[in-house]
Amino acid sequence: MPQEAALTMIIQAAVVVGVVFSAFAGLTVLERKLIGRFQARRGPNRAGPFGLLQPLADIGKLTFKEDFVPAGANPWVFRLAPMIPVIAAVAALSLIPFGGVHEWFGVTITFYGTDLGVGVLVLLALSSLGAYGLILGGWASGNKYSLLGAARNAAQLVSYEVALGLSIVGVVMISGSLSLVDIANAQAGGLWYILLQPVAFVVFMIAAFAETNRTPFDLGEAESELIAGYNLEYGSVKFAMFMAAEYVAMIVISAFAATLFLGGPNGPFLPGFVWLGIKIAALLFIFIWVRATLPRFRYDRLMKFGWKVLIPVAMANVMVTAVVVGLGFAN
Amino acid sequence: MSTTDPGTQNFPLAAEGREALEAAAREQRALTPTERVIASVEAYTPEEAAERTLANEMLADSRPGVRQPLLLNLGPNHPSTHGVLRLIVELDGEVVREVTPVIGYLHTGIEKQCENKTWWQAITLVTRMDYLAPFANIKAYTMSVEKLLDMEVPARAEWIRVLLAEMNRIASHLVWLGTSGLELGAMSVFFYCYRERDELLDLFEMVSGERMNHRYFQVGGCSDDLPPGFVERVRTFAKEMPGRIDEYEALLTGNPIWKDRMEGVGVLPAEELLALGVTGPTLRAAGIPHDLRKVAPYSGYEHFQFDVPTSTKGDSFARYLVRVQEMRESLRIIEQVLDGLPEGPVISDDRKVVLPPREELAYSMEALIHHFKLVSEGFKVPAGEAYAAIESPRGEMGCYTVSDGGPKPHRVHMRDPSFVNLQATAPLCRGGYLADLIAIVATIDPVMGGVDR
Numbered sequence: 001m002p003q004e005a006a007l008t009m010i011i012q013a014a015v016v017v018g019v020v021f022s023a024f025a026g027l028t029v030l031e032r033k034l035i036g037r038f039q040a041r042r043g044p045n046r047a048g049p050f051g052l053l054q055p056l057a058d059i060g061k062l063t064f065k066e067d068f069v070p071a072g073a074n075p076w077v078f079r080l081a082p083m084i085p086v087i088a089a090v091a092a093l094s095l096i097p098f099g100g101v102h103e104w105f106g107v108t109i110t111f112y113g114t115d116l117g118v119g120v121l122v123l124l125a126l127s128s129l130g131a132y133g134l135i136l137g138g139w140a141s142g143n144k145y146s147l148l149g150a151a152r153n154a155a156q157l158v159s160y161e162v163a164l165g166l167s168i169v170g171v172v173m174i175s176g177s178l179s180l181v182d183i184a185n186a187q188a189g190g191l192w193y194i195l196l197q198p199v200a201f202v203v204f205m206i207a208a209f210a211e212t213n214r215t216p217f218d219l220g221e222a223e224s225e226l227i228a229g230y231n232l233e234y235g236s237v238k239f240a241m242f243m244a245a246e247y248v249a250m251i252v253i254s255a256f257a258a259t260l261f262l263g264g265p266n267g268p269f270l271p272g273f274v275w276l277g278i279k280i281a282a283l284l285f286i287f288i289w290v291r292a293t294l295p296r297f298r299y300d301r302l303m304k305f306g307w308k309v310l311i312p313v314a315m316a317n318v319m320v321t322a323v324v325v326g327l328g329f330a331n
Numbered sequence: 332m333s334t335t336d337p338g339t340q341n342f343p344l345a346a347e348g349r350e351a352l353e354a355a356a357r358e359q360r361a362l363t364p365t366e367r368v369i370a371s372v373e374a375y376t377p378e379e380a381a382e383r384t385l386a387n388e389m390l391a392d393s394r395p396g397v398r399q400p401l402l403l404n405l406g407p408n409h410p411s412t413h414g415v416l417r418l419i420v421e422l423d424g425e426v427v428r429e430v431t432p433v434i435g436y437l438h439t440g441i442e443k444q445c446e447n448k449t450w451w452q453a454i455t456l457v458t459r460m461d462y463l464a465p466f467a468n469i470k471a472y473t474m475s476v477e478k479l480l481d482m483e484v485p486a487r488a489e490w491i492r493v494l495l496a497e498m499n500r501i502a503s504h505l506v507w508l509g510t511s512g513l514e515l516g517a518m519s520v521f522f523y524c525y526r527e528r529d530e531l532l533d534l535f536e537m538v539s540g541e542r543m544n545h546r547y548f549q550v551g552g553c554s555d556d557l558p559p560g561f562v563e564r565v566r567t568f569a570k571e572m573p574g575r576i577d578e579y580e581a582l583l584t585g586n587p588i589w590k591d592r593m594e595g596v597g598v599l600p601a602e603e604l605l606a607l608g609v610t611g612p613t614l615r616a617a618g619i620p621h622d623l624r625k626v627a628p629y630s631g632y633e634h635f636q637f638d639v640p641t642s643t644k645g646d647s648f649a650r651y652l653v654r655v656q657e658m659r660e661s662l663r664i665i666e667q668v669l670d671g672l673p674e675g676p677v678i679s680d681d682r683k684v685v686l687p688p689r690e691e692l693a694y695s696m697e698a699l700i701h702h703f704k705l706v707s708e709g710f711k712v713p714a715g716e717a718y719a720a721i722e723s724p725r726g727e728m729g730c731y732t733v734s735d736g737g738p739k740p741h742r743v744h745m746r747d748p749s750f751v752n753l754q755a756t757a758p759l760c761r762g763g764y765l766a767d768l769i770a771i772v773a774t775i776d777p778v779m780g781g782v783d784r
Contacts, residue, residue, distance in 0.1 A: 039522035144403050148425070148765070215516060216588055224411040224514040225769050295588045296516025298766045299425050 016093055024247045025055035031288050038292035058240075065236040072142030073233065081140055082238040084133030085245030089252055092126040095119045096255045097181045097264055098273045112181055119180040120168055123256055124161070127211055130249055131157040134213070134220060137242070138230030149229025152299055153213070153220035159306035160210035160217075166314035167203040170196075170321040171260050180256075184264030194261040199317045201261045203310055205286070208253045210306070212246060215291040219299055254283035400428055403765075407436040411514040411769050414779035418756070418768070425764050430757045434750075437783040445743040449709025450476055451550060453740060457730075458544045460745060461781030463506055466492075466499040467723035469548040471730035471745070474629065474719035476550045479712050479734050480684060487675045488552035489630045494668040495538070495547070496630075496721070497661040498565070501572070502531040503724035504654050508579060511651070511773040515592050520582055527575050530568055537561055550710075551685045552678030562669055569665050576658055584652070593648035597759040597771035601645065607758070608751045611726025613775055616653045617645035623722040630721075634671075635664050647767075650774040684710045709738035725749055725776055749781035 029044065029052060036043025044051035069075045097112040116122055131153060138150025171193050172178055175186040187193060194201045210217040221229035231242045258264060258279035265272030297305070351366040406417035415436035421429040441460055445453040457472045458465040470492060477484060505524040512520030532542045537558055539547035547554055583589045601617040614621055622639040624632040640656035642649035679685050686705055687698035714736035720729035726748030733742040752775050759775070760768045 035518075039519045040526055041522060144401060148403075152425075218516070222516065222766070224516065225766050227410060292519050293582070294517065295512070295583075295586065295592060296766075297588060298592055298764060300764060301591055 027247050029054050034288050035292050062240045067236040070233050074140040077136050077140035081133050081137030082241035085130035086241050088126045088130035089245050089248040092252045095123050097184045115181040118178045120178045134230045141233035143233050145226045146230050146232045149220045149226045160207045163310040163314050164207035167200040169318045170200045173321050173325045180259050184259050187263040188266045192263040203314045212249050216294040216297050254280045427760050427768050430760045432756050434782050437779045442784050449738050455546050460784050461778045463503040463778050464723045465545050466495045467728050471721050471728045473548050473550050475717045475730040475732045478717035485676045486673045488677045490668050490672050491553050493630050497664045500661045500724045501658050502528050504658050507776045514769050514773045556677045569662050596647045596767045598646045607754045609755050611748050612653045615641045616649035618643040635667050637663050647770050647774045711738050747781040749777040753777050
């Protein structure tokens with residue numbers, strides 16, 4: 001049996017990684033298409049039908065680019081940095097419950113990689129680990145723009161991590177568990193936590209934008225000031241890895257939000273993973289929509305907003321939730 | 332990267348800094364402030380740097396624990412320096428302590444080249460200076476030449492000039508708004524603005540045959556009458572455009588992030604702006620309603636009803652509001668021109684200056700001779716000098732021409748508002764954030780083609 005279990009595990013992992021990386025490829029086209037429409041233009045439409053093969057063309061192009069290390073760079077850190085966010089983002093996938101437990105062909109298949117008792121904390125840890133890749137990459141490039149981008153990323157990470165963590169506390173208190181599977185199951189019959197914790201959801205989403213370096217928090221790679229910030233000196237596959245990490249992280253954080261606040265894989269009629277897919281897609285659409293609409297924050301305002309608005313609001317939410325849960329209203 | 336980094340020694344900047352130092356040593360003079368900055372941008376080995384003034388000062392403080400500024404070379408190849416403006420920025424963290432603009436990367440020598448062209452050939456060159464306001468360039472130049480010739484321009488020609496100049500103002504402000512949006516991360520605004528600007532370029536193409544660098548205004552009037560269908564199309568545009576401006580404002584004016592990035596950023600009191608010679612929307616945003624169309628009307632601007640939008644705040648947001656309002660005022664002028672466009676000739680009938688109508692060549696010997704003389708030699712302009720100034724989208728666009736009585740200009744000099752306004756960069760940016768610097772340069776709206784002539 002252990003061999004069988006290991007085999008199932010490997011197949012599971014391969015399927016999840018395969019699906020998510022395809023989703024990443026699809027997401028890049030979707031984003032460019034959608035932003036094109038938002039901006040009164042067509043978006044990519046040359047490669048394949050409706051431009052659907054654009055990611056293949058991109059990957060093909062990037063793979064054949066020269067993979068160089070600039071003279072001023074710290075070569076080893078420069079080479080290792082792009083791997084960190086990819087590893088962190090993919091590892092985080094194992095914690096997302098895509099569905100329940102199924103019995104197929106006599107084999108028990110769970111629709112999640114692992115069910116850790118402290119899943120929420122591990123996911124948070126992995127998402128912050130990813131930012132180290134950006135910081136180290138920017139620092140190791142030996143370029144002032146990259147360095148400034150990395151410094152901004154570091155500051156942003158420290159500020160928004162706190163808000164992200166605090167926004168989850170309410171959900172954890174209501175469900176009484178740090179396991180993502182338990183949190184998803186707790187919402188199975190009853191209300192989704194977005195209805196019980198609307199403030200936490202908003203704080204979580206804002207912090208999620210900052211965690212994934214998306215507009216309006218894309219200060220680290222602000223193309224108009226820092227040209228491309230931390231990934232300025234990166235090209236070829238290393239650049240593709242940063243890109244992949246950013247988009248996979250977006251998918252992961254959307255899945256995380258869907259699990260915490262939108263009931264995870266729960267929903268009527270359709271199978272669990274379809275529901276989760278729909279919820280993730282809806283959240284990703286918000287990510288793209290915001291990018292097409294909002295200007296970028298300024299560095300100092302970003303910090304002020306994080307520390308003076310987001311964290312106090314999240315704190316207040318935690319306190320109110322604590323009182324309500326303590327008085328026994330949650331059930 | 333520190334100045335001691337071996338990787339920097341092969342960078343072109345190092346060579347440039349060295350050249351500056353060698354030139355100063357050869358001429359036995361002190362470095363100019365700009366040269367000092369160029370020379371200290373990652374140029375030297377520690378031994379070399381120890382002998383240099385500014386680099387020396389900076390390295391003296393490179394002991395651990397001592398704060399030293401970060402010199403950042405922004406441009407000339409940088410996405411948001413409006414072409415090839417180079418800014419050497421001294422940063423303390425993200426705070427800008429000093430900015431040194433370095434210009435000359437788009438030097439075309441147009442002013443000098445004009446001296447080798449006949450008076451009317453030079454028109455083709457001057458349109459290419461401030462490439463976002465070609466009609467303003469030619470307008471200033473032709474007005475100046477007309478002043479020297481003491482020439483009357485027919486009313487219809489003047490009205491057409493006003494019409495195109497105002498359309499040009501909108502087109503230029505659209506580029507400004509779009510790129511400013513891009514620079515602050517509001518990407519979509521760029522595409523919306525360019526959509527409308529494209530319609531304007533189509534109209535310019537209709538009237539002059541070219542989308543940019545139009546050679547449509549002539550000394551004495553316009554080269555041709557408006558094409559059929561043009562007036563109707565402009566009318567449609569003028570009807571649609573206010574709604575479009577509302578759209579941009581809906582995206583930006585009330586947007587908290589946009590306001591946050593703009594309000595209170597890059598403020599200078601009006602007196603200082605005046606002392607620096609700043610004109611145009613940048614000055615009007617600081618509360619001085621100086622608009623040559625009102626202060627010293629030309630081309631019959633006194634006949635049109637329009638307001639000069641001003642603000643008292645003088646920050647980036649005020650500059651933004653003033654420009655957006657100016658687009659609306661320009662639309663008002665356009666509608667008035669379309670309603671009251673007088674009939675008549677579009678160019679003077681002074682045969683010594685203006686080409687005769689094409690059909691006359693078939694039957695008039697006189698016309699043929701004039702045509703031959705004008706095309707082969709050009710017209711002669713009485714000796715003297717003249718200065719004519721107009722309100723370009725960026726401020727006072729003046730043209731100073733000197734004639735020695737021959738068929739070619741002795742000197743053509745443009746007082747380009749981009750060049751003069753750029754002087755305000757350093758005082759406006761000092762003490763702000765790096766991100767503000769980008770926003771401020773955007774709201775000054777320099778066009779490097781105009782700066783480097």
